[in-house]
Amino acid sequence: MTESIERAARILKDSERAFVFTGAGVSTESGIPDFRSPGGVWSKYRMITYQEFLADNEARKEQWALHRDMYEGFKDCRPNAAHYGIAKLYEKGAVEAVVTQNIDSLHQEAGVSDEDVIELHGNEKKVKCLDCSRLYGREDIQRQLLDGTEVPLCPECGGIMKTTTIWFGEQLPKNAIDRSFELASSCECCMVVGSSLQVYPAALIPEQAVRSGAKLIVINRDPTPLDEHAEEVIGGKAGEALKKLAELF
Ligand code: NAD
Ligand code: ZN
Secondary structure, X not given: OHHHHHHHHHHHHHOOOEEEEEOHHHOHHHOOOOOOOOOOHHHHOOOOOHHHHHHOHHHHHHHHHHHHHHHHHHOOOOOOHHHHHHHHHHHOOOOOEEEEOOOOOHXXXXXXXXXXXXXXXXXXXXXXXXXXXXXXXXXXXXXXXXXXXXXXXXXXXXOEEEEEEOOOOOOOOHHHHHHXXXXXXXXXXXXXXXXXXXXXXXXXHHHHHHHOOOEEEEEOOXXXXXXXXXXXXXXXXXXXXHHHHHHOO
């Protein structure tokens, strides 16, 4: 692994502009469960679209139960060595932004500035009123859910609320998509960490980077469809790899 990490460090140092692209695998070492594996929330609850949630109070109850359980699974999780390694690369100017599919805020908690964490799938730690657009912290809402409230309503206007995560049937945020494609089209290096690169449209971003001639580094436990285009593929645990990589900066 050491030589591969040294080569990855060299690619980053030789690139004037670079960005990181992350997925669920960067957070597994923080203890955040994979939502799709057996026993995860997706095997317990059915998938509900945003449109169903808007139309039907029973769907709202189910969706809030899913998000209550999901949040219980990760509200106390802390960043791991992979998040801290990426944050160090960011502080040193080796990468300029982190495009993430994750909804857990752990890149920000590790020290990457909020404006440079581009969240493709939103964030589970805030709740928004769909009528008046007020934003609320998640802790109060979670307490209500745990106390038995099935569908929390906006304390100010009584409107329907949702987490700021992007749900099935919702568009990905345009500003996040635009900025990600701008990075993918102009950066000289894209470093993927902990993503299967099989979830679309997010996976189009590293694909675009490859098409635009960026050098690709893949740090992922399992093979990905873009490995054949990568300059460097590093298997194993992201925490260990990022810790070693960050030590070279
Ligand atoms: P994925 O589950 O499709 O792929 C995760 C990849 O990470 C796998 O290929 C696996 O080999 C790798 N991996 C797991 N643990 C690793 C480790 N310790 N070190 C290195 N690699 C490791 O994840 P995805 O590509 O992000 O897509 C899943 C979807 O689910 C996304 O849409 C994401 O938003 C969502 N999700 C988010 C979280 C979170 O916010 N933490 C958690 C689960 C799922
Ligand atoms: Zn409101």
